[in-house]
Amino acid sequence: MPDTPEHGDLIIRGTVVTMNARREVLSDGAVAISGDRIIGVGPHADVAARFPEAREVGRAVDLVVPGYVNAHQHLTADRLVQSSIPDDLPPGESIFEWAVPTHAELTPDDDELTTILTLAESLTNGVTTTVEAGTVAHPDRVAAGARTIGARITLGMWGWDVEEGPFAAPPDEVIGRQSDLLAVDHGPLITPWVTLVGHDLMSDELLTKASALARRSGTGLTFHLSPTTGDVDAYLGRTGRRPVEHLADLGVLGPEVLIAHGVHLSDSEVELLVATRTAVAACPWAYLRLGQGTTREFRHLDLWQRGGRLALGCDAENAGDAVDGLRTAALFAGLAKDVPVDPTVFGAHEAFELLTIGGAKAIGMAEEIGSIEVGKQADLVVHDRTGPSWYPHADDVVLQLVWGSDGRSVRDVWVAGDQVVADGRPTRVDLEALAPVAAAAKRALLDRAGIEPRPKWPTR
Numbered sequence: 507m508p509d510t511p512e513h514g515d516l517i518i519r520g521t522v523v524t525m526n527a528r529r530e531v532l533s534d535g536a537v538a539i540s541g542d543r544i545i546g547v548g549p550h551a552d553v554a555a556r557f558p559e560a561r562e563v564g565r566a567v568d569l570v571v572p573g574y575v576n577a578h579q580h581l582t583a584d585r586l587v588q589s590s591i592p593d594d595l596p597p598g599e600s601i602f603e604w605a606v607p608t609h610a611e612l613t614p615d616d617d618e619l620t621t622i623l624t625l626a627e628s629l630t631n632g633v634t635t636t637v638e639a640g641t642v643a644h645p646d647r648v649a650a651g652a653r654t655i656g657a658r659i660t661l662g663m664w665g666w667d668v669e670e671g672p673f674a675a676p677p678d679e680v681i682g683r684q685s686d687l688l689a690v691d692h693g694p695l696i697t698p699w700v701t702l703v704g705h706d707l708m709s710d711e712l713l714t715k716a717s718a719l720a721r722r723s724g725t726g727l728t729f730h731l732s733p734t735t736g737d738v739d740a741y742l743g744r745t746g747r748r749p750v751e752h753l754a755d756l757g758v759l760g761p762e763v764l765i766a767h768g769v770h771l772s773d774s775e776v777e778l779l780v781a782t783r784t785a786v787a788a789c790p791w792a793y794l795r796l797g798q799g800t801t802r803e804f805r806h807l808d809l810w811q812r813g814g815r816l817a818l819g820c821d822a823e824n825a826g827d828a829v830d831g832l833r834t835a836a837l838f839a840g841l842a843k844d845v846p847v848d849p850t851v852f853g854a855h856e857a858f859e860l861l862t863i864g865g866a867k868a869i870g871m872a873e874e875i876g877s878i879e880v881g882k883q884a885d886l887v888v889h890d891r892t893g894p895s896w897y898p899h900a901d902d903v904v905l906q907l908v909w910g911s912d913g914r915s916v917r918d919v920w921v922a923g924d925q926v927v928a929d930g931r932p933t934r935v936d937l938e939a940l941a942p943v944a945a946a947a948k949r950a951l952l953d954r955a956g957i958e959p960r961p962k963w964p965t966r
């Protein structure tokens with residue numbers, strides 16, 4: 507914080523959706539930032555008067571919102587083969603015959619490139635904070651990519667102790683790698699987490715040691731669980747208990763844990779997650795693209811209604827394809843109405859909460875991000891409301907934002923006070939220059955993995 511906060515560096519003008527405790531929306535408001543922090547929020551005239559020397563950007567017609575939170579995103583591999591894995595494969599095939607073989611062949615350069623490409627899309631769609639999903643081979647290079655593009659992420663590395671598979675190792679070796687990663691300072695925007703692949707691909711020993719490491723280090727622990735009934739069957743067969751029940755028996759549930767998916771949960775599992783304050787990242791596009799039964803189950807709504815901690819995720823480019831928080835929020839809101847056949851239970855505003863302050867709470871970062879309030883990090887997104895879809899402007903801006911818009915109207919983005927997107931383009935990388943590099947890396951990766959893309963229709 508500067509010594510004289512009255513001299514703000516920058517004022518961003520627009521209708522401000524604060525997501526503060528009262529959920530105030532300020533028509534013709536403004537946000538003042540200095541360094542990496544928000545130092546003023548209020549009506550534009552007041553903020554301009556208070557910080558007369560600040561540079562000002564934006565117009566009253568713009569919409570200023572907190573940076574979006576994507577609580578489950580794979581930053582490596584999938585990006586290079588995005589929209590390549592067919593969408594009509596039997597369950598599991600897309601993971602074990604496509605995703606895992608490509609992960610096994612990733613070079614350090616691939617990891618940095620895919621991180622830059624994925625986060626470039628994320629930022630230009632307004633996603634400023636991303637939880638990496640736990641399939642990173644070269645975390646130093648993912649961190650480098652995130653620093654280059656200027657995004658806020660959590661970062662772990664591949665953790666499983668199965669008999670074979672890329673980067674599999676005995677529990678102590680996996681924990682050693684994770685522990686080494688936690689010891690490194692990756693920069694102010696990168697928070698190391700403990701990450702496991704999860705599912706039934708972690709022994710009880712690995713999971714309990716990972717849990718102990720996360721608790722000892724005061725950081726998060728994330729892993730995949732129960733996107734399909736496969737994990738339920740596996741845990742019932744191995745332990746006689748459903749997955750979340752078994753995790754409760756092991757004592758590893760808790761507020762530092764973020765479970766990805768949790769689509770197939772029993773009532774008792776939902777209760778255990780709520781009681782232990784364990785968070786869940788819901789990735790609805792993945793469940794639909796992969797046909798995993800979320801429209802029959804949709805326990806995420808039960809979890810939310812019982813006060814559980816919930817966030818939204820976009821997952822991997824081949825389990826949802828687009829990295830767009832608003833698109834995900836709209837889908838989630840639609841499912842939450844349609845599955846119980848009740849339009850009153852959940853809507854755009856609740857989904858927008860999950861994308862901002864609710865998501866920040868679920869990943870343990872609500873002290874710093876998720877709302878536009880003095881003292882918080884200056885992670886801000888400006889939507890341009892002059893495009894054809896926006897006229898006439900709705901009185902309820904959140905309703906229009908979630909149902910009538912998506913990431914394409916994002917014009918400018920700041921992370922920790924640095925402008926990382928300007929006029930819809932990343933400020934720190936030249937995407938056109940990266941295009942041929944990405945094309946060559948994709949071809950080389952598929953060759954090494956022995957995979958030949960097969961478009962469904964004859965393509966010449």
Ligand SMILES: [Zn+2]
Nearest residue numbers: 639730766821
């Ligand atoms: Zn995932």
